[in-house]
Amino acid sequence: MDQHIFEAGMSRLKKLFVQTHYQRHDRLEYLVTKLQQAESPAATAAEVEDILHKIAGTAGSVGFKKLGDAAQQVEVFFRDHPTSKGSADRAAMVQVLNAFLDVSLGLCDPLEQLTPRNHDDDFDKVSGTGL
């Protein structure tokens, strides 16, 4: 395997992941509000679970292990706590999702200010720490 080419490829994927993650983070921020208001939150909870599932499945492979682990824990919590069980569970879901969003912000914040300038930018130095 040509290590240099491979690392360049993985660096590209890392950037792609972060770009996608901004959108996912924004969507989760919207869904956490909706979760508190919706009369029947099942569809909202299912969408949250789906987004967390995707983050959990890929974050670790591109260096964001802590984010992926957090997503997996919250995903399992959502799966094991159906929204039909009542408002106490819904409050707990909102709480754990907010905790995840705090972790997620740790990834988003410094990167918000980062605009990759060219192929050899310092992106990895910022994002590669994996939270």
Place this chain on the structure above:
Amino acid sequence: MRILAIDDDQFIFELLKEIISHIGDHTLETAESGSEALAIIRDAPAFDCILLDFQMPKMNGVEVCRAVRLIDGYDQTPVVMLTAMSEKRYIDAAFLAGATDYINKPFEISDLRVRLGVISSLVAARRESGMILSPISSGDQASVASTPLSLYQPFEIRDIEGVVDVVALENYVSKLSRSRLFGSSVFAVSIRRIEQLFMQITPFDFQCMLVDVAEALSDTLGSQNFIAAYAGSGSFVCVVEGSKIYNYPEFTDRLNLAIQRLEMHCSTGAPLRVRVSTGQASRIMWQSGTTALDLLSHAVNSAEREASRVEKQLDDFGCDGASP
């Protein structure tokens, strides 16, 4: 290998393309849903390996795996689950649906590379042996190679609840062990005087007999969560959840009774007297992949020793053993 990846996350495709392009002579095609994948598989030339996500909308990975197994030419194609679902119930469901291996996302690149290497070797070995699944008298299926049947060679038995290929069982035990999903036990069941039976009956009758024993084993384990495979030399390895079989002698008696009720016969009409013995069970603990696989051989050795011991005891009493 020609690989088909099925996942509803585009990013996984990007990741797989990047990795697979660097780890050997493989090509990758993708499908975003089970229905799209099934259409591609039906239309396109054979894929050598399928990488399959578990949680997808409409059709989940287990449903896709079952559907793939029913397509001509895909009964033995390695299906590797590539999923973030790490609980044991999902792992069990995947292997019982016909999955060959189970890799958790997020995957380590080195791990994916090794596992694809193993699958590639398996594909090459099956191709070389000309192995295909063929129907047998009971209506179930067993794999048949172009080379003569050997006593020691495991073969695949299909369409029996809980019975999978031995390669899948090895991967299942490794997966449980590596993921620290402890609590399951491994034990084996061996047919007594198997060498004698192998010499006395035709290869076809021998395979039919083993499929019948697999059927009886599946019925006897019935209500438990179990996965079993034929490991060769007349032995079946079984993985049961927890230590739900508290009384192995009683289990062995029930299994022998179930076998007796099948009233097995050779193609010539001669009755087949088949009896089994059960070895000691071991709990799956945290072990490396190789050590976890040692559990399987220990289980088989224990069952074979018990089978020999019982036969010797019967010989000492002057009882007749197996005869067709």
